[in-house]
Amino acid sequence: MHRNPRLAVDFLGISMDTPVMTASGTFGFGEEFEDFADLAELGAVVVKGTTLYPRRGNEGVRIAETPSGMLNSIGLENPGVEYFLQSILPRISKYHMNVIVNISGSSAEEYGKLAERLDVPGVAAIELNVSCPNVKDGGIIFGTDPKAAAEVVAQAKKHTKKPVILKLSPNVTDIAEMARAGEAAGADALSLINTLMGMAIDIRTWRPVLGNITGGLSGPCVKPVALRMVWQVAQAVKIPIIGMGGIMTAEDAVEFFLAGASAVEVGTANFCDPSVTRNIIRGLDAYLKQRNLSHISELIGQLKVDKE
């Protein structure tokens, strides 16, 4: 198959047919969507957050629909890195997709260990989840304290030759400060945003809807926040940015590229339409064609702002 000349990119040394990836936790291991998405056409599939040991995740209700979005508190349920390496990675190799593994640890050393275990053929890059809001030891501390985030990046970089992407939490006062800390520690790229912490209450029972009380908000309702943060981070760092947060359409993705993202991840939209990535990719290509642009890179960071 010929690569699309307008959308093919070389991102962090990874050859990608398109800069459209799928976000961790929303696309399983890719295989669940084989009937609906062209897996090899995706820039990468960022697989479910993986930890050193298996995790059962949270009890009780795990999702709630909210206006133009949803809350989730899955709690990092995953089979653990060894099972991933032994059973899942070999199984999904037939799809010829770039696999980025999202990892989560309870200490900087654990991130280092995970990065080391995943420094294997078939893994294209590592995404550091330092911002899962749904588990006590899932790294939210690493996502809100610049020094802790830098330590996680340093440990991961020390233990792998793969590109290391730091996924930033929006639940901070100054996202640019977190971004700069990640860059200084050696992160190859930044991805943002993870979910915004939120909650929902059942007024019949006076109880929280989610078993974990709070959860992570995602979907189109978070897009303006995500765009603003991508734009702020793009001003603050030189390393590439993967933008995400409520992307449902190609037009949404264009906004993220203009704000400064070099690639995008599509997350919650996969739940509404399992073939949404296909539509976004086609729509992006059509947009570039219509604007007489020869390559997606001509959009990146091209937001026009009137200077005072």
Place this chain on the structure above:
Amino acid sequence: MALPKVAIDTEILWNTPVGSDVYELTVQGGGIVTQAQPGQFIHLQIPSGDVFLRRPFGIADTDENEGQLTMYYRVMGKGTRVLTALKRGDVVNCLGPLGHGFSLNAKRPLLVGGGMGLAPLLYLAKRFRGKADVLMGGRNRDELFWEKIFAPYVRKTFVATDDGSLGTKGFTTELLPKVLGNEAYDCVYTCGPEIMMRGIANIAAQKGVACQVSLEKRMACGLGACLSCVCDTANEERKKICKDGPVFWAQDVFFAQ
């Protein structure tokens, strides 16, 4: 090799009330119809800006000749309320058929359904071509409009209502021991409130009859990716209701904890 799942725009043929706050929704189901198995479900996108996620509905009937797919729903919240407003000719996106359905190996099946849990059992009854008996339970006579709908497809019908307005007064669990005592059923298939299914599964186990249960939980993707709808199993492994279920052998998901 599993048959491919599809997400297709389907035209509504009718969406009409069949009981108080209960609707029958039939769509032109395209390729889903020929693949559908009893116990599987459709993940339906309700076309409204107010409804973000899809909603799962058990397949209640199919008409292969006409390409029709039927589901029943009770108005429970925002999604189903919005759904009632849709009319003939409106288009809804159907993702399916999803999940694993009922075992069809029983020689003498007994179906036990409570309220809306009877919907997927209707499709199962039809597939058993008159071999099955049904035990149905509901709060009152109004909830058991199902009796007439099941009639062409089942041998015997047993009815229990909470208020005694139809059939025996009481729960299906109270009627089941007697029903199981009268006939040599080889499998009980149950769908309804979880507390009812647990009771039914217990009685079936005591009588040494195999039992399958159909579970339900909030889900987002319906494809086994988001892990919203997991349940615990006897071997401590967590299963996805949308993908590994919704139908399970009772002893795998209902066990002493």
